[in-house]
Amino acid sequence: MATNDKLKNQLASRTSNKPAPVADTIEAYMKKMAPRFAEVLPKHMDMERMSRIALTTIRTNPKLLEATVPSLMGAVMQAVQLGLEPGLLGHCYLLPFKNNKAGTTDVQFIIGYKGMIDLARRSGHIQSIYAHAVYQNDDFEYELGLHPQLTHKPSFGERGEFIGAYAVAHFKDGGYQMEFMPKSEIEKRRGRSKSKDFGPWKTDYEEMAKKTVVRAMFKYLPISIEVQAQAQQDEVVRKDITADPEYIEADAVEINMGNVIETEPEESNGDIPDSLV
Structure with missing residues (x-):
């Protein structure tokens, strides 16, 4: 009897020492960091x-x-920090990438097209901001100079091939900013992306094109330097990681797979760094 009790105690001890599921561990980290999150969360957001x-x-x-x-x-x-909700709303995404140097899976924060629009509107200086794709059979005129002009009448029939995209921001003081990018330029930006041959560049090309031109216009908008820096992260290719299709959930990158900022990977023992606690 004593032997059976001893075995039961040993089994109970082993069970209690069994590592917690990874999801529970992540949730524990989230709770630990909650006070720090609350400090930087914009006032309009709910922690x-x-x-x-x-x-x-x-x-x-x-x-x-x-x-x-x-x-x-x-x-x-x-x-x-930016008050953008990750997930299917398209504000931002948490994308897993394979870190070739460290041999680990890392996560990259990517601002989405809708997130960029939201950030611009939040500045308080922009009345409206939008972007549209332009096709070969559309009635489209774009002129720069002392009096820039942009006219776009989409075709109601077959629109033809995609030829570019533009973005327009109207300011509350009556001014405006506009940006047009032909397909050739969009393709150059696409070529710098690790995800150029799969993901949203394949499934949602038009949305990615609009995001590209909005991002290019950001530097001319009355938006804080911190927000502009976040928006420009997609412009830099990080060379030590690989965006592998199997690491990307199709419904989690609807229109927002971009490049990632170039930094050296930090060695980690799995603990939360002091700077984040």
């Missing part, structure tokens, strides 16, 4: 909602659960 959305995004993408905790928490922190 409880943001945490719930971030956790749901992480739990529903197995590859995110395989990522290093510092890179995952860092990406969540960027989303919190």
Whole structure:
């Protein structure tokens, strides 16, 4: 009898020492960082909602659960700082990438097309901002100079091939800013993307084109330097990572797979870095 009790105690001890599921560990990290998140979250956002959305995004993408905790928490922190909700709304995305140098899976924060529009509107100086794709059979005129002009009448029939995209921002003081980018220039930007041959560049080309031209216009808008820096991260290719299709959930990158900022990977033992706590 004593022997049976001893075995039961040993089994109970082993069970209690069994590592917690990764998702539960991530949730514990999120709770630990909640006070810091709350400090940087914009006033119009709700911390409880943001945490719930971030956790749901992480739990529903197995590859995110395989990522290093510092890179995952860092990406969540960027989303919190900008007040952009990750996931299917298209504001921003937490994308897993294979870090070739470190041999780990890291997470990159990417601003989405809708997120960029939201950030621009939040500045308080922009009345409206929008972007449209232009096709060969559309009635389109674009002129620069002392009096820039842009006229676009989409064709109601067969629109033909895609030829470019433009973005327009109207300011509350009556001024405006516009940007047009032909397909050749958009393709150059696409060529710098690790995801140029799959993901949204294949499934949502028009939306990616609009995002590209809005991003190019950002530097002329009355938006904070910090927000502009975040928006321009997609312009830089990080050479030590690979965007592998199997690491990307199709419904999680609807229109927002971009490039990632070039930085050297940090060595990590899996703990949250002090700078994030």
